[in-house]
Amino acid sequence: MLAALPLRADFEARWQEIRAGASARELYTLLYALPKGGDIHNHLPGSYFPEQWLRAATDPALKGRADYYTRVRGGGTFNLAAPEPVYPLETIRAAAWRALPEASRADWKPLGELTAAERAAWISQYQIDRPGEGRYTFFAAPRQRLTHLGQDPVVMTELLVETMKLYGAEGVRYLELQASPFTLHTPEGKPIPEDEAAAIYEAALQRPDAKATGVEVRFQITGNRYIADAEAQVVRIFKFLDRHRGRWVGINLAGIEERGTGYPSRFLSTFRDLRRTYADIGISIHAGEMDGPNTHVRDTLLLGASRIGHAVTLIKDPDTLLQMRHRSWLVEINLISNHLLEYTPDLAVHPFPEYLRLGIPVCLNTDDRGWWHSTMTDEYYVAVTRYRLAWSELRQIGRASLAHAFLDPATKARLIAAHDAELDAFERKLAAGNWRDALATVKPVTFGYAARQFGLTFP
Template sequence: MDEWFSAFKAQATPAQLYGFLQHMPKGGDLHHHLTGSGFSHWWWDIATDEAHNGGYRYYTRTLAKLCNGYGTNAYGPMPEHLLFHTVQQSTYNALSDCKKSEYTALSDLTADQQSAFLDSIRLDKPYEGRNEFFETHWQRLGDLTRNPHVQAYLLLKNMQAYQLEQVTYLETQVNVKGMLYPDGSIMQAEQALQTIETMLASQAATDTGVTVRFQYALLRFLPDAEQQLRWIYAFVDAHRDRYVGINFVGREDNDKGYPLRFLPVLRELRQAYPAIALSIHAGEVDEPNHHVRDTLLLGAKRIGHGLNTISDPQTLLLMRHGPYLIEINLISNLLLEYVKDFTEHPFAEYLRTGIPVALSTDDRGMWDSTLTDEFYLAVTRFNLSWQELLALHRNSLQYAFIAEPAKRALIEHWQQQTAVFEQKQITHNTVYHPSQTGQFICRYAPKVCSLATGDKYE
């Protein structure tokens, strides 16, 4: 198969290579923010469908007036310039008349307003980057992220999309604390989780064949992050059938969330609870630091991004052939400007010096991308061999946090499917084309359309 794949890469068209990678049996997506994985049209479809979203009605800001006060939401002050910030009916009802006049019901948007709303929650302009992503995208979603019916819908859509990409396993970050009922009252976390579990038990979810487990995410720079972590630990411990780990998220260049801040509370919690796996964002910064090393000291088994690990030789040596995995997110790192082009990305160095890595999608809905896109970029920009492709898929299952019996079953299933796929290629030289429901990489031009030949945005 190695020789076949090498020859195939040399003569295949981009569409044929993409189709091949799309149909190839895949392992898992281990670095996946559920609310960042929703494509704009998925958000729109569920937000405007009160019959299926739990009976919630949503309004979004379409005007900016000089009303007295800014108002508040779950993220703090709402900047006056932030159009398309979205609230549910109960939040809208509590606004002043002036503030209400800034908002329009989603169902009443004009065609141009709808298009602008969809564009506002994806990174699709050459001048947009990490500040646009971190400081506006999540804030615009507003109350949409506090509806468990919306989260359940996004999860199902992801599972159905991954079925089409032959993905075996999804380990996604799902938070359920602070969800709202339509009247604005707080929903108990147990009730919110049950809403999502009901979807997962449905025939539609079962038909995808995708195994799903959750991580709970801690926003690391919150002033009460330690207390939040105590609650998360207790909740994950009580729901180990679904939750398999905890993740620390948020801009790493916000020093209020530095890793060693959490060492005392983690040591406290490990006195009280059986082990809970940690996969922590670290090394997603421009400058050298020891955050990855410090994150390993916290007990993390997987590192999210790990870009600047390349600048810490001692930690690199520690991670070679070791028990730790780096979750690589190529498109995310480029769009958020942590690398100018892929010649700066350390992925190949990690892969080819024995540091376990796996490809993942991060916030795929906001990039308008797929897991196949990540593999297409890896193959075309780093000339991956067949064995390296297999290692990436195997790692994404071997380093999953799911319980060992289920993990073994997933690996065996993937190996069987891969053997069949390989035989079809060698025997029949099957030609695959991108499915109509999939997206070729140039789908999200102008930014990434040129990635196969050059990575800089013009």
């Protein structure tokens, strides 16, 4: 699938000169402008930044959304081990707030009326930004705090279009987003039927400002791997994908792998049964996002996956690692996610460069960038500064993200051709005269991760 790319000796030398001579700001600026292909491992709503949530959920101009209340008192300290943990700054729709007993309603206030300090706390709650925060904070608490916001079709689609704009500005042309057509609700809290939900997402993608981004979007649906009825959920997802081909292109499974009930081989007979009925459903599954050695990547390939999310533990499974060399199975790398959720607390020893240089197809992705407060540029910046990526490797990574996308052949060919042309033009600009001149008008957008980890902010 992934054609070998000729090593462009001419530009390779120029790139090495740039990489060695550029300041941190200059290198970041170049990588912001770099055409990057696709981000194909990326969750909704986890990709939305907390500031975006706050704005959209309180914007009077945004018609049809629910109003929201946030718990500002009585939340106590978050304790995951409590039988019914109470989530500080949990945010719920007004209809749910009205249904609370009168005594507890006083603990909440309208989201739009938070003080500056409360807003800052709210924003920090929806980020992994403080010492001691890591995977358990992420997997457990944020979900419940945000549930109702993530069910609001108006907020979700408004932020989808905003997200396309942010990606388009940083040179990303394709998004394969993990979204759910099963969870949207009306402002009164009534579930919206799944086909109607699909139509709501479709309408957002047809908005002129969405189309103007030039970003192509497809959706995957992600099941929760460890719940009791996970198999039934997989069946439901396959049926939905079969009815909505073209836009909804793949199934995924996620959730803490260490939890005993979410192991991949649990699903083997379910996927085999479904393959008797359904052809050509994209399968990409989180696997090997763990600490210890295990066979989860191998077991997930057996499920029929052609792409693996994370595969951090693949490095500890030599037989499968060797199998994946020169195959057409891709690993979706998520450097910043692995860093902040402590699967590789030290990015210096992340297996990504080993996979890349062993010939395993890899691409860079952002996973839940809203929680990391990061961007695709940050992922590239980490990769280039930590692992000294060659220019041919940068080209290879971007191309792999499109070559392995769950796209119809015609769209895939069109996106790859456009990506190659964009990269060629980018090379020509940097090759001519002083490369710094080519970047003079580039204005990077950075968030908390770049400020905290690289010391980089742009006005």
